[in-house]
Amino acid sequence: MTRQQEIRFVAESALGKLAKWLRILGFDTIYEPEFSDRSFRDPGRIRLTRTLKTYRQLGGKSIIFITSDHYPEQIKQVIRELGITLQDVKPFSRCIRCNDPIHRVDKKSLPGKVPDYIWETHDTFLTCRRCHRIYWPGSHIAHSNQRIKQLFDD
Ligand SMILES: [Zn+2]
Structure with missing residues (x-):
C-alpha cells in the first residue's frame, strides 16, 4: 500500500474547494454534505x-484545523502538516464529483x-463508474500539472 492510499480525509462543508483539490491530487476525500455519521x-x-x-473537542487527534480562508493556502497547509510530497500524489485518478477512482475506457466506445x-x-x-462522467487530460478543473507542482514548491 502506498502512502497516497493510506491518507484519507473527511472535510467539513466550509472546505468544499479544498476537498475538490484533494480529490484532484488523488486522495480519498469525503465532504460534509455527502458523509454519514459513520x-x-x-x-x-x-x-x-x-x-x-x-x-x-477532538484533542488534535487525526484532525487538522485549517487556518486560511483561501484554498491554495489550505492545500499547502495540509501538504505541510502531513509531509505529503509530490511522489505521494496521484493526480487525476479520482472522480472529483463522487470521489470514486476513475478507470481507463476504450476510446472506441465514446463517439x-x-x-x-x-x-x-x-x-x-x-470514466467514473458511479456517475459515468468522462475525463480526459485537461478536463479536470484547474487541471494544470504546473499548478500542482507549485503547491509543493514552497
Ligand atoms: Zn463520478
Whole structure:
C-alpha cells in the first residue's frame, strides 16, 4: 500500500474547494454534505475543520484545523502538516464529483459521448463508474500539472 492510499480525509462543508483539490491530487476525500455519521467518526480519515471548537473537542487527534480562508493556502497547509510530497500524489485518478477512482475506457466506445474535437485530439479517456462522467487530460478543473507542482514548491 502506498502512502497516497493510506491518507484519507473527511472535510467539513466550509472546505468544499479544498476537498475538490484533494480529490484532484488523488486522495480519498469525503465532504460534509455527502458523509454519514459513520464516516464522520471513521478514525482512518483525517478530519479537516475550520471550527476551533471541534478541533479542541477532538484533542488534535487525526484532525487538522485549517487556518486560511483561501484554498491554495489550505492545500499547502495540509501538504505541510502531513509531509505529503509530490511522489505521494496521484493526480487525476479520482472522480472529483463522487470521489470514486476513475478507470481507463476504450476510446472506441465514446463517439458522441464527448465533443468531437476532444475525441479526435485525445487518446486517453477515463470514466467514473458511479456517475459515468468522462475525463480526459485537461478536463479536470484547474487541471494544470504546473499548478500542482507549485503547491509543493514552497
Ligand atoms: Zn463520478
